[in-house]
Amino acid sequence: MIAIPLLMLAMYLVHIGVSTTVDPRADFYLCLPRCQDGFDAITEQYDLDTNVFLRPFSYFGGLFSGEGLGQSTSVGDPVSEVMRTRAWNTAMVAVPAFLIGVVLSLLLSVYSARRQYSIGDYTFTGLSFLGFAMPSFVLALILQVVFAVKFEQWTGLKPFNTGRKTGENFLQLARDVTLPAVSLAILGIAADSRFGRSSMLETLNQDYIRTARAKGLSERTVVWKHALRNALIPLVTLWALGFSVLLSGAVVTESIFSWPGLGQVFLRALGDADLDLLMAIVMFTGVLTVMFNLVADVLYGVLDPRIRLS
Amino acid sequence: MTTLDPDPDVDEALDDAAAARALSDAEGLSDKPKSFGRLAWERFLGHRLALVGAIGLLVLVALFWIAPMFSEFEFDERDVRNRRLGPTAEHWFGTDEIGRDLFVRTAQGGRYSMRIGLIAALVATTFGTLMGTLAGFFGKAWDVLVNNLVNLILTVPAIIVLSVFANKFGASALGLALVLAALLWTRIARVVRGVILSIKEQEYVMAARAAGASNSRIMFRHLLPNVVGAIAVEITLLVGSVIVLESTLSFLGLGVKPPNASLGTLVADAKGDIDSDPLRVLTPGIFIVLIVLCVNFLGDGLRDALDPRAKVADNQNSKKAKRAAKKAAKELQRTAPTMGVGDTTVVGAHARNIVSDRNDEESGGRP
Numbered sequence: 001m002i003a004i005p006l007l008m009l010a011m012y013l014v015h016i017g018v019s020t021t022v023d024p025r026a027d028f029y030l031c032l033p034r035c036q037d038g039f040d041a042i043t044e045q046y047d048l049d050t051n052v053f054l055r056p057f058s059y060f061g062g063l064f065s066g067e068g069l070g071q072s073t074s075v076g077d078p079v080s081e082v083m084r085t086r087a088w089n090t091a092m093v094a095v096p097a098f099l100i101g102v103v104l105s106l107l108l109s110v111y112s113a114r115r116q117y118s119i120g121d122y123t124f125t126g127l128s129f130l131g132f133a134m135p136s137f138v139l140a141l142i143l144q145v146v147f148a149v150k151f152e153q154w155t156g157l158k159p160f161n162t163g164r165k166t167g168e169n170f171l172q173l174a175r176d177v178t179l180p181a182v183s184l185a186i187l188g189i190a191a192d193s194r195f196g197r198s199s200m201l202e203t204l205n206q207d208y209i210r211t212a213r214a215k216g217l218s219e220r221t222v223v224w225k226h227a228l229r230n231a232l233i234p235l236v237t238l239w240a241l242g243f244s245v246l247l248s249g250a251v252v253t254e255s256i257f258s259w260p261g262l263g264q265v266f267l268r269a270l271g272d273a274d275l276d277l278l279m280a281i282v283m284f285t286g287v288l289t290v291m292f293n294l295v296a297d298v299l300y301g302v303l304d305p306r307i308r309l310s
Numbered sequence: 311m312t313t314l315d316p317d318p319d320v321d322e323a324l325d326d327a328a329a330a331r332a333l334s335d336a337e338g339l340s341d342k343p344k345s346f347g348r349l350a351w352e353r354f355l356g357h358r359l360a361l362v363g364a365i366g367l368l369v370l371v372a373l374f375w376i377a378p379m380f381s382e383f384e385f386d387e388r389d390v391r392n393r394r395l396g397p398t399a400e401h402w403f404g405t406d407e408i409g410r411d412l413f414v415r416t417a418q419g420g421r422y423s424m425r426i427g428l429i430a431a432l433v434a435t436t437f438g439t440l441m442g443t444l445a446g447f448f449g450k451a452w453d454v455l456v457n458n459l460v461n462l463i464l465t466v467p468a469i470i471v472l473s474v475f476a477n478k479f480g481a482s483a484l485g486l487a488l489v490l491a492a493l494l495w496t497r498i499a500r501v502v503r504g505v506i507l508s509i510k511e512q513e514y515v516m517a518a519r520a521a522g523a524s525n526s527r528i529m530f531r532h533l534l535p536n537v538v539g540a541i542a543v544e545i546t547l548l549v550g551s552v553i554v555l556e557s558t559l560s561f562l563g564l565g566v567k568p569p570n571a572s573l574g575t576l577v578a579d580a581k582g583d584i585d586s587d588p589l590r591v592l593t594p595g596i597f598i599v600l601i602v603l604c605v606n607f608l609g610d611g612l613r614d615a616l617d618p619r620a621k622v623a624d625n626q627n628s629k630k631a632k633r634a635a636k637k638a639a640k641e642l643q644r645t646a647p648t649m650g651v652g653d654t655t656v657v658g659a660h661a662r663n664i665v666s667d668r669n670d671e672e673s674g675g676r677p
Contacts, residue, residue: 003465006461014466021474021477022477129603129606132550132606133550133599133602133603134602135557135558135574135598136558137558137561138592141591141592142592142595145584145591149584150588251562256581267562270564278474282466282471282474285467289465
């Protein structure tokens with residue numbers, strides 16, 4: 001439960017960090033005597049006259065006394081409104097990416113553990129090395145080149161879109177979501193499947209698995225019911241942590257596939273010195289991270305009764 | 311070899327002896343036990359991937375630092391008549407949209423990325439080791455402080471915090487490296503803390519304390535040398551992740567600022583032409599992947615080499631070594647009577663025993 005005061009301290013520090021590194025008045029210094037009104041308006045809006053170390057208190061004070069998250073200058077809507085629509089868009093990519101990641105890393109870890117040192121196992125080991133070394137933007141660009149640009153040149157078909165088009169029915173949505181979701185998912189799979197493989201290998205070597213085999217259970221029951229359940233425990237926590245990473249990893253993927261999500265608007269807010277929106281996004285990701293950390297801890301306790309939460 | 315009056319018999323005998331010594335040294339048959347460093351070096355050489363990584367890194371360093379000297383272009387030299395050229399004999403990787411030579415720019419970007427990776431990893435390692443040692447050694451308040459500091463840094467996703475600060479301080483390589491290091495020391499601190507915790511209660515530390523050694527002496531003489539292996543592995547992992555993060559930030563326009571190039575900014579520059587010239591996007595991207603792959607392979611090898619419990623890199627190698635050792639022993643026994651130098655015959659007589667000793671050691675003994 002130390003997480004909550006820590007989160008508050010982190011937010012305090014982040015606010016100081018954001019307001020010292022991002023200057024919303026940067027454009028005004030050159031024209032100062034003429035545009036004094038605009039300069040003062042911005043100073044007023046963000047309390048820029050107050051001491052940097054005190055500013056977070058007025059910001060968070062305003063937050064809880066009902067002033068809300070403020071107005072976004074770069075998008076032109078209230079911050080809460082921007083956050084709602086953008087978070088929804090990000091979730092549209094992050095949730096499929098999460099599901100793809102979970103299913104594939106699960107299958108891969110079971111496969112690699114069952115067929116240790118087979119050609120398939122070596123192939124996936126090599127691929128995961130590649131996955132570790134590949135920055136997300138390189139992977140996303142490769143996917144974009146191959147499946148969106150070249151695929152159309154080769155076959156004349158365009159199965160996937162790059163970016164959010166207006167189509168609302170499921171098929172349209174799937175065409176838009178596939179590429180960003182897959183490129184987000186693959187990076188997680190590289191790490192998760194390695195981890196799952198060693199966890200599964202460890203479980204398969206345990207005595208109770210030999211007992212299960214000895215009493216004549218089918219291989220399928222042994223692997224998928226007895227072994228997997230225990231091998232899953234560390235993986236589940238990894239997934240819970242990975243979900244919050246997905247939401248933030250979207251910064252790169254969204255900017256490449258021009259997806260109007262949180263990551264994209266974060267970069268815009270950073271470029272336009274949109275302090276209120278920036279703070280809202282940082283807070284949102286921070287709260288999510290802490291929340292999923294807690295979820296991971298709780299899940300760990302639920303799945304493995306030997307572990308007691310202190 | 312420098313005898314004034316060469317006697318063919320003596321010469322031959324000396325050659326034989328030297329060859330036998332070299333052979334027995336190479337196969338680990340000499341009586342002198344090998345130092346840990348020597349063993350680690352041999353295990354490292356036996357690790358094929360690590361060798362690939364090391365050689366790959368050397369090639370990349372040569373490519374980034376030395377090869378541009380043979381090119382007549384500067385990394386920020388514009389030539390508007392030769393814009394968007396494909397690869398030619400003059401411009402090895404072609405030119406960009408304002409006619410700058412892409413090979414020289416790529417090399418410059420590679421240098422920049424590698425330099426930032428190294429600086430950030432070294433700073434993060436130093437600070438992380440310090441914090442981890444303090445937390446592990448003194449415990450109590452220090453431990454609570456360091457743990458909470460680590461958790462504090464992990465509350466907000468790194469890329470978000472990095473973006474905010476890199477945007478401000480990323481213009482210089484040193485600034486960007488320091489921003490990255492400020493967030494990445496946490497892992498090392500945890501690893502070091504763990505190692506220190508596990509060894510500080512051992513008898514030899516207690517003995518040192520009983521003998522009146524000061525805290526700093528125990529820390530630097532008795533504890534930190536045990537952490538070196540773990541740290542070396544972490545450094546390579548860290549260099550890899552710093553390079554990935556740096557290129558990501560630079561790709562987003564938050565890190566390295568023009569006219570300087572990093573591999574990330576080169577990808578970003580080329581992104582607009584991705585439809586017509588996908589190769590230009592991929593080249594810097596592939597270099598990033600290559601650097602990080604090589605560094606990771608190196609780390610993998612180091613992990614095996616510096617593990618004090620491992621004697622030989624892996625089973626296959628140890629089998630090979632045993633076979634070679636047996637062969638050498640036979641060879642020596644056959645040639646021993648013809649050799650005139652006493653102490654090599656001893657080697658010949660003991661060769662088999664040593665081979666069996668090695669087998670015992672491999673089945674669980676510690677060096």
